[in-house]
Amino acid sequence: MxxxxxxxxxxxxxxxxxxxxxxxxxxxxxxxxxxxSCEHVCILDARTGGHPDYDRLVLDLTDNVAPPAVQAQVSPDGSYTPGASDETRHLAITGKSYLLLDVYPAEARSSGPNAYTTPTVQPVSLSSLKGVQMTGIYEGHIGFGLSLGDYTRYQVSTLTAPNRIVVDLYH
CATH class of the missing domain: 1.20.5 (Single alpha-helices involved in coiled-coils or other helix-helix interfaces)
Known part of the structure; x- marks a missing residue:
């Protein structure tokens, strides 16, 4: 019908x-x-671990594009200048020396599925690594400061599958 x-x-x-x-x-x-989604790679978190010969910082990244470049610079006093600021600041966690990282191009979002989930100041109780701090976000540059204890040398690596930045601090 x-x-x-x-x-x-x-x-x-x-x-x-x-x-x-x-x-x-x-x-x-x-x-x-x-x-x-991130136009550049997003930094998702910062995690640390101690090993017999070295301490390690890992910055986990999204896998949508190639990993960013990383420049590292030793700072004797932990001072840095965030972004386009003229103001000199110091890392919040005291160390014997400091390592400053500039990750570019990258993003660190405060919310959403690709948000940076680690506190911006993270104390660590390892032999060579005493703290990790996000120092700023400016025009695709993400800054991190590492407060160091005793260490002999460091090595920065960029790895894929999954994307991540690894900083090894040798005792």
Missing amino acids: PFPRTTRNLAVSALALAGVLTAAIAPAQAATTAAT
């Missing part, structure tokens, strides 16, 4: 409305997805 004309018209209208709503929602979902 065929549907009455009124029921058929309602069904056609409902299908048309569903198509319009789907077309309107799809761009909004695409915009949300684009907003949650």
